[in-house]
Amino acid sequence: MPGREHFAPGLTAENCKMSEAAKLAVIGTVAIDQVETPFGKRERVFGGSASYFSYAAGLFTPVALVAVVGEDFPEEYRGILAERPVDMTHLKTLPGKTFCWKGQYGNDLNTAKTLETQLNVLLKFKPELTFKTQPKYVFLANIDPALQLDVLNQLDRRKLKYVACDTMNFWIENKRAELLKVLARIDCVVLNDGEARQLTQEPNLIRAAQKVRAMGPGHVIIKKGEHGVLLFYNHEFFALPAYPLENVFDPTGAGDTFAGGLMGSLAASGDLSFASMKRSVALGQIVASHTVEDFGLEALRRISQDNIRERLEIFKRFCSF
């Protein structure tokens, strides 16, 4: 089958099913968002870094979701997660309301303005990992670095193969010490360009990435929204444009589903070579390109691995010379 070798092993025409213990786990937020873009406003969108991540990763491999919700968390949203092989054993319900983020995008759709953040049950969240078989791949999605550290402390390092994390401007500014401790203990960090510059105080992204690597992670991935993504590892480098889209509808979750596609592909293949990293970054980009075509998870819910395969082939043609 032509081009077959370019796909992560395990990425077949059929979607992934939960058949064994998840090799991949994510800790992060599960949220009820309110999102406003130039194209419309939507109340109560199913969101959160870990929701987006796990739904996207579930296209490639079973994934364990470590997160907290409140008593108001709709059964309907659980049903959405169940459309993919998402293990919800560690999705805890606490008294109170689910975490809520309200954001707004301007005409350029590049940066979200946070209108309101209600932490709610997140304030009481103490993750307790009780895996029978510890996942080898772990993603610490955007959440308080103190919680990311807490999770790292509960994991048996010897059983880990690859740990990556995300973060955001708020933690870089307000929890820098904790974040640096996380960075010192992981294999990969995924940042956007503004965060990389903020973390390092270095305007040049190539030098910023080198400074981030000096903080610990061997792999540094810098997301640049509509301008694509950069991957750094030792003296290796990979740059990929964004998949060209005429209609970007809602950028929320693009970064989280990028990371989900990336980590899902890596965990499914078990291959951490640079070639596999590049392929997985490209697959992450493709997943994210679907995400932004509708509110919340709506666009991702409509796609299968066939759609990803199709867009990946087009993407390869668009980028090769």
Add this chain to the structure above:
Amino acid sequence: MPGREHFAPGLTAENCKMSEAAKLAVIGTVAIDQVETPFGKRERVFGGSASYFSYAAGLFTPVALVAVVGEDFPEEYRGILAERPVDMTHLKTLPGKTFCWKGQYGNDLNTAKTLETQLNVLLKFKPELTFKTQPKYVFLANIDPALQLDVLNQLDRRKLKYVACDTMNFWIENKRAELLKVLARIDCVVLNDGEARQLTQEPNLIRAAQKVRAMGPGHVIIKKGEHGVLLFYNHEFFALPAYPLENVFDPTGAGDTFAGGLMGSLAASGDLSFASMKRSVALGQIVASHTVEDFGLEALRRISQDNIRERLEIFKRFCSF
């Protein structure tokens, strides 16, 4: 020889020499600039859109320079142009001073702030083309669209193979009617992202490019500085990141030398297929990546086709997955 087929024919280990009538001509400005970057300030830098273009194109093919200078134009600058196969027959000297641009770059190095523009002899410039053999490839570099039209009117359309143009925010705002007339008569336009948005009032670059194509040019190229370049043609699309640089010293001339590399490569090969366009866009990017590593033409003066070949091979590895 491995990878040989990826180079434009004519791009050999030796640099290009003037041996026959130029197949490529450029009209644009020749200037004496004053440039200030976070890394230093330089008075009297040899600049101008046509100078940068012809010096870069001269790496690939002989190029005829159509421009005007004042009586103060240093003999030394003529000597710099003569380092490449630049035909200066159409470089006219008029009484008065050479065009002068003074610009300043902030820390992000992405956009130049124009401090002063002294048009000087440009105000009296009336290009008169007296080619024995009319070049088949023409680049209308950034200059008043009225002059671009004037040149187009003097050319025999039947003998033209490919005409491209550049422009800038000032002409889009103040000479829109003339610019639209130019666009209706050319094969390719090279714009930066801000100019594409300004020209079309469309924030999404993919849709903006489609709108520009509807104005005339079959090929639309959108330059995004540190974020690379996009090429549009019918249903074809090509996206290329920027060559990664740790040290961007002075971005002046990046766009003009990109166009010079692109058009030089196209004219040298005589191949206008989409594959050749992609290769030429990549070569343009490589030439521009050298340009920005020093003030003015200084970095380009130090390189040969071997350096371009070397960087192109690295670039291909950086972009492929």
